[in-house]
Amino acid sequence: MKITNVEALKRISIEVRKGIIEAIYSAKSGHPGGALSCADILTVLYFNQMNIDENKPNDLNRDRLVLSKGHASAALYSVLAQKGYFSKEELKTFRKLKSSLQGHPDMKKLPGVDMTTGSLGQGLSACVGMAIASKLNKAGCKIYCILGDGEIEEGQVWEAVMSASKNNLDNLCVILDNNNLQIDGTIEEVGGMNNITEKFLSFGFNVLNIDGHNIESIIDAITTAKQTKGKPTIIIAKTVKGKGISFMENKASWHGKAPSEEEYNKAIEELDKAMLEIM
16 A cells, blocks of 8 residues: 555654664664665655555566665665564564574565675666566566665676666666765765766766655655656665664764664664654
8 A cells, every 4th residue: 555645654764763773683783874874765665656565575567676785684674564574573583593584685585575685786787687677578667776875886886877778777766875974984985986966977867866864855756767768767865874863873883783772772762752753
């Protein structure tokens, strides 16, 4: 069921963030910063935009989502649990032995995961293949790829970008989680990555720049991507690493560590307060 009410989507995104914190705290490991920054994007995709059915996770005509920044798996798992692909209680098994919720998404272990990811830079190549296949078999599937901004320092990303443009893949929508931080600092400091808009324009992409935490803007941008013909679209979503948890926001140190008990309780308290503010 497609949810169009913006306030309802905001509430879901808070629940997604709670699931992220719950999973990572239970595992005592994980990547909260980049998972929290893409929570609003995933919420809009799964609850408002994508043609999917949690009761038919292998439907050949479904839209696909590839979380290329696979280390942010807690975000994908949390939104899948909210959508009903599996029980929310299962989030507490994150990263544990024999759990379906591995540290990086595994399509062979969990329904709803469309591509196994983790080695950065590879997800977009898979999406290009999916988009070409959808064109060839006239399935009408939309293919979505979430990239990290640190991830686009990988050369394979640009090979995939070139191929997507050459093949006029207007059924491909790339969303860049542009939180400006990676494990060792800002993307400019680490890899010298700048002028991202101009780079994608030069490769023939339709480029949209938005606030990646504004639900209305995310909906509008994805809708525009669907309507764009003859070229792939990238949505450069300006986000905040650790969004929603005050002591995690804009801190590179929260790229890959779990909260303590005290920090976990404070994070849940902040999210509960945020929920009350929009109810």
